[in-house]
Amino acid sequence: MNTHNTQSHLPEARGRGREMELEQRQIFARVVAAAWANTKQAFSATPDLHYAEGTVGHQAAAHNILATQTRPEAAHTYEPVPVPAETTAPAPVARQEDAPVESANAAYINALLEQPEADALALQEQAKTEAVQRVIDAYRADAGLPMDIPMEGAAAPAPELTPMQRAEQEFPSNEMYLVGDNEVSMGDIRDAVSGAFDAAPQQEDELV
């Protein structure tokens, strides 16, 4: 197992944050366990992918993920992985341009991608892309990396929000609040306030 790490142990919070940290650890542990199990199940459902655990040293095998990615200089940094003779799979895709699905499972994979729920999957994909981008932006901000380096293949950055849009994000219109004994939505409150301003702008000072 690789041991050249600098942060193998989680830093521990103290005080009241400790309880919350433990709670989030448990949640994340469940996510990791579920992801690991789901991935194992997915691989077992594709018998044509004849991966064999233990046939390659763990670190070297993980190392070779990079060899299948899009970096041409990877060949100079890591050992090239020979394509197993028993498989008819093509060489790994050289770059990230759209490549036709050419694996041995092309028939069923293409059928999957052409299914009517492809649109729903596309929406999920977009949500995941946005989630990943948020995580990446957070990493870059934490590491002090410049934020303006475009990500290869990424979509255009989102337009800057207007003050009203930011307000809508911060206080969604469908969020409910108690005003006196009544429960009202933020959207109703906004309408009432804007109506009051529209109706009597000279009374603005009285609302402060």
Added chain:
Amino acid sequence: MNFLDFIMVPQGTKQRGTDQQRADAYKALLHWSAKIGGELFGPIPKGTRREFFCLDERTWVWHEEWTDNTGQRHIVTTRYDVRPNGVFKSQGSNSYQALSAEEARNLNNAIDLYYQRVMPELTRA
């Protein structure tokens, strides 16, 4: 408290702060695991940023940034989407591709290593 404060400060402000703390704690765990994941693949070259982590129950992410010989900065994020009948990968805005046998094997080993490194810390009392 004036009228605007009354309507703009919802009953759940305290809850909102707690939720933010939870989100921050979860994000910190994600950060930590991503760095651990990046170290699974051997020494990280200077100037390169590499991370590998579990985003959710059905997504693994490989993220790498590096500078080539001409000084141009590259960023590639590969997402491995786990579906009931296979694992597919996507990079940037490109469509999904099936994994080759070799890449599937490597990903399988990588998630095993990630699991072995991360879980003991997460389940530690």
